[in-house]
Structures are given as C-alpha cells and as structure tokens.
Amino acid sequence: MRRGLFLPAYYNSGWRVLHVGGNWNNGSNAGLFYFNANNTSSNTNSNVGARQLVFFLIVQAFPHRLVKILSGGQGLVGCRSKDLADKQGARKMPKRVGFLYEKMMDRDFIRATIYKAARHKHKRREVRRVLKNIDEYVDKTYEMVASESFVPTPPHEKEIYDESSQKRRVIKIVPFWPDGVMHWLLVEAMRPVLMRGMYHWSCASVPRRGATRIQKHIRRTLRDDQKGSKYAAELDVHHYYPSIPPKRLIWALARKIKDKRFLRTVYAVIESCGGGLAIGYYICQWLANYYLETLDHFICAMPGVKTMTRYMDNITLFGPNKKKLHKARQAISDFLRDRLGLKLKSNWQIYPTAKRMVSAVGYRFAQTHTILRKRNFLRFTRQCRRVKKKLDAGKPIPPRQASGLLSRVGQLKHCDSHNIRVKYVDPIGVKHLKEVVRNESKRRQRAQQRLLAGGAA
Numbered sequence: 001m002r003r004g005l006f007l008p009a010y011y012n013s014g015w016r017v018l019h020v021g022g023n024w025n026n027g028s029n030a031g032l033f034y035f036n037a038n039n040t041s042s043n044t045n046s047n048v049g050a051r052q053l054v055f056f057l058i059v060q061a062f063p064h065r066l067v068k069i070l071s072g073g074q075g076l077v078g079c080r081s082k083d084l085a086d087k088q089g090a091r092k093m094p095k096r097v098g099f100l101y102e103k104m105m106d107r108d109f110i111r112a113t114i115y116k117a118a119r120h121k122h123k124r125r126e127v128r129r130v131l132k133n134i135d136e137y138v139d140k141t142y143e144m145v146a147s148e149s150f151v152p153t154p155p156h157e158k159e160i161y162d163e164s165s166q167k168r169r170v171i172k173i174v175p176f177w178p179d180g181v182m183h184w185l186l187v188e189a190m191r192p193v194l195m196r197g198m199y200h201w202s203c204a205s206v207p208r209r210g211a212t213r214i215q216k217h218i219r220r221t222l223r224d225d226q227k228g229s230k231y232a233a234e235l236d237v238h239h240y241y242p243s244i245p246p247k248r249l250i251w252a253l254a255r256k257i258k259d260k261r262f263l264r265t266v267y268a269v270i271e272s273c274g275g276g277l278a279i280g281y282y283i284c285q286w287l288a289n290y291y292l293e294t295l296d297h298f299i300c301a302m303p304g305v306k307t308m309t310r311y312m313d314n315i316t317l318f319g320p321n322k323k324k325l326h327k328a329r330q331a332i333s334d335f336l337r338d339r340l341g342l343k344l345k346s347n348w349q350i351y352p353t354a355k356r357m358v359s360a361v362g363y364r365f366a367q368t369h370t371i372l373r374k375r376n377f378l379r380f381t382r383q384c385r386r387v388k389k390k391l392d393a394g395k396p397i398p399p400r401q402a403s404g405l406l407s408r409v410g411q412l413k414h415c416d417s418h419n420i421r422v423k424y425v426d427p428i429g430v431k432h433l434k435e436v437v438r439n440e441s442k443r444r445q446r447a448q449q450r451l452l453a454g455g456a457a
Contacts, residue, residue, distance in 0.1 A: 096258040100189045117184040152272035171280035183283040199296035204312035205285035211361035228306035229318040236345040237313035242276035245341045370415040380408045384424040399440035402433045
C-alpha cells in the first residue's frame with residue numbers, strides 16, 4: 001500500500017504494475033489511494049485497477065501544461081509544487097516585474113531622464129526653457145508622477161516625406177514637457193524589462209543595435225551557411241503602427257509588468273494616439289518592437305526556418321527548403337491574424353539566394369558581395385553632386401548637409417564601394433566634411449554651456 005505519484009514499481013523479479021484502487025479481492029487493501037504491486041506485467045490474474053506501466057513514458061512524450069520536465073531526465077516537476085519546482089535544473093517562468101512606477105518617483109532619475117530627452121533638441125525653445133529651470137521642472141514632474149495627475153496632451157499632426165521608404169507619413173508631435181519627458185520616464189523605467197526577452201536579431205530602435213548588426217549577420221549567413229540560406233523570404237506587416245490593438249498591447253505588456261499604475265499610465269499614452277501607435281512618440285518605438293516579441297520566438301521554433309532577422313516590422317527569413325518557407329509564411333500570417341490582430345502584406349517574396357540578391361536594411365546581399373540599394377545609391381550620388389557644386393562655386397557647406405553626406409559615406413564601409421568612393425567621395429574630401437561638422441558641434445557645446453551657466457546664475 002503506497003500513496004504518491006503514479007510510477008512503475010521495480011522489484012527483483014522485474015517491472016511491477018500498479019493497480020489504482022489496490023486489490024479489490026482483499027477488502028482491507030481496497031480504496032482510491034491503495035495500490036497493488038504484487039504482480040509483474042506478465043501476470044494474468046483479473047485484479048481490478050488501472051495498469052500504469054507506460055504512464056511515465058506517456059507523460060514524457062506528451063507533457064501536461066502544468067507539468068515540467070527536469071533537464072537531463074531527472075523526472076517530473078509539477079508547476080504548483082513549490083518544493084519540486086525549486087529543484088536545480090527546472091525551467092522556471094520569469095517573474096513579472098513590479099515597482100516600476102516607484103522608480104519614476106526618484107528626483108535623480110527624473111533629472112537624468114530630462115537630460116537624455118533633451119539631447120539633440122537644444123534648438124527648441126521649450127527645451128531650453130526646461131533646461132534653464134531644471135530644478136523647478138524636476139519638482140513639477142515629481143509631483144505629477146506622485147499624484148498620478150498626468151493627462152496626455154492631444155498630439156499635433158504633421159505630414160512628412162520619408163526618403164528611406166519613399167512614402168508620405170503622418171507623424172504626431174507632443175510638447176517636450178510634460179508629454180515628452182513622461183514618455184522617456186516610462187521607457188527608461190521599463191527598458192531593462194523589455195530587453196530581457198528581446199530576440200537577438202531584432203535591431204530596430206534598440207541602443208547598441210541597428211542596421212549594421214543585421215547586415216553583418218546576413219552577410220555571414222550567406223557566406224558561411226550556403227545550404228541553410230538557399231532560399232530567402234521577405235515579409236512585412238501591413239500598416240503596422242496604426243494597426244496595433246491597444247488592449248492586446250497592454251495585455252502583452254502585462255505578461256512582464258504587474259505594476260498597475262505603470263500600466264494605466266502607458267495605456268493612457270496609447271489611447272491618446274487616436275488608434276494604434278503614433279509615429280513620432282519615443283515610447284511607441286519600444287512598444288511596437290516589443291509587440292512582435294512573441295512572433296520572433298514563434299518563428300525561431302519553425303523547422304523550415306534556419307535563421308531570421310527583424311527590423312521593426314520587416315522580417316527576413318532563410319531556409320534550405322522553399323516549400324517549408326511557404327508553410328512558415330502561412331503560419332506567420334495566421335499567427336499575426338489570430339494572436340496579434342495584424343495582417344501580413346501581400347507583397348511577400350520567396351526566392352533562391354543564388355539567383356537573386358537579398359534586399360534588407362538599405363543593402364543588397366549576395367553570397368560573394370554586397371552593394372547599396374538602387375534608390376540609396378541614387379540618393380547618395382545626388383547629394384554628392386550638390387555638395388561638389390557648392391565647393392566649385394566657393395560657397396560654404398551647411399553643417400546639416402555635411403553631416404548627412406557623412407552618414408551616407410559611413411554606409412559605404414559595409415559594402416563593396418571602391419569605385420563609388422573614387423568617383424564621388426574623393427573629389428569632395430571626407431576631412432573637409434568632418435571639419436564642418438566638428439566646428440558646428442563645438443559651437444553648440446559653447447552655446448549649451450552658456451545656457452547652463454545662465455540658469456545656474
């Protein structure tokens with residue numbers, strides 16, 4: 001007679017069979033939690049009970065959602081068992097994080113965040129006003145956060161032309177204080193939480209990541225794993241920012257954050273966008289990147305996908321089999337529709353990498369070389385001609401134009417561009433462009449120092 005887990009019993013004569021309910025031939029040994037282990041599995045007696053010889057194997061092959069399997073075949077662990085769940089080797093779910101709102105009620109944290117938010121914005125009058133009276137605005141921000149009195153300001157819409165995508169976009173602008181500062185406070189408080197489960201090759205709007213990281217990974221994949229990158233797939237989400245459901249986003253955020261005050265504040269900011277997420281909000285960049293985190297892990301578990309990269313809503317897949325990539329594309333479309341409330345763009349492409357170059361993050365990649373995208377190349381050559389025309393006329397180069405051209409020149413470092421440098425860059429001179437940008441930077445630093453000195457006085 002034993003109580004406990006339903007496990008096969010081993011004795012000297014071989015595997016023993018546990019009959020649930022005991023042996024009903026003996027009235028004293030019968031009951032719900034009685035077991036009869038007197039007979040081997042070859043016994044033909046008609047003892048009443050459920051044979052549990054294969055139960056352990058079945059559980060290992062098809063585990064219940066409330067059962068964990070210890071690494072190394074150590075056994076089973078029930079999720080609700082504290083003693084067993086704490087064993088070494090058990091895979092635990094990460095705990096939700098709290099007290100993020102309390103983190104925002106630190107004056108030193110508020111001060112450092114205001115300086116971060118004001119970076120590269122010193123030309124704006126409202127930014128200079130806040131920096132000039134930094135102590136006053138730190139106190140105001142603290143009182144606003146402590147009293148939970150923040151009310152998002154309705155945004156001002158502005159239409160711009162996005163040169164990278166060649167589209168007209170509507171961006172939404174809010175005042176630097178309190179909205180801009182509040183957005184930065186929310187991001188700085190939850191940044192470690194969002195970074196904890198972020199996919200390694202998700203590189204949009206993430207510090208110390210970017211297009212350079214993705215292009216290096218794609219080049220390495222095409223060069224070193226030609227079999228695994230035989231086919232490529234390019235996917236995109238249709239109208240990603242405006243299509244994100246606010247409630248689903250908050251539910252997704254609640255999987256990691258349990259601070260109700262913090263979630264209420266984030267939801268208030270999202271509701272002020274007027275549907276979906278707003279292009280132009282600093283916090284929306286992080287939320288949009290986080291919303292597809294479950295999709296990243298879903299794609300990584302697909303058998304037909306060898307590797308993948310994601311730059312916001314632009315997804316690039318590599319695999320050895322074209323049919324499996326088509327199945328993965330369909331599964332991704334279903335996942336976006338059913339789980340995230342999004343729609344995959346109809347212009348998806350699946351093609352062999354040996355016959356066609358992979359287009360991503362402004363470059364075109366082949367197994368042997370890398371070049372600029374055609375539209376990026378044309379934009380670069382036009383910009384070089386404008387600067388060269390001003391130099392020939394003896395006119396000074398504007399700092400903004402010099403910095404823009406230098407960023408274009410930086411893109412050439414990551415592709416095969418020797419002929420482009422000789423024809424377009426060398427006649428202008430990189431040193432001259434750097435000198436223009438350096439002088440402008442020194443001028444801005446002196447202006448900032450005078451501003452801070454005036455505020456201290």
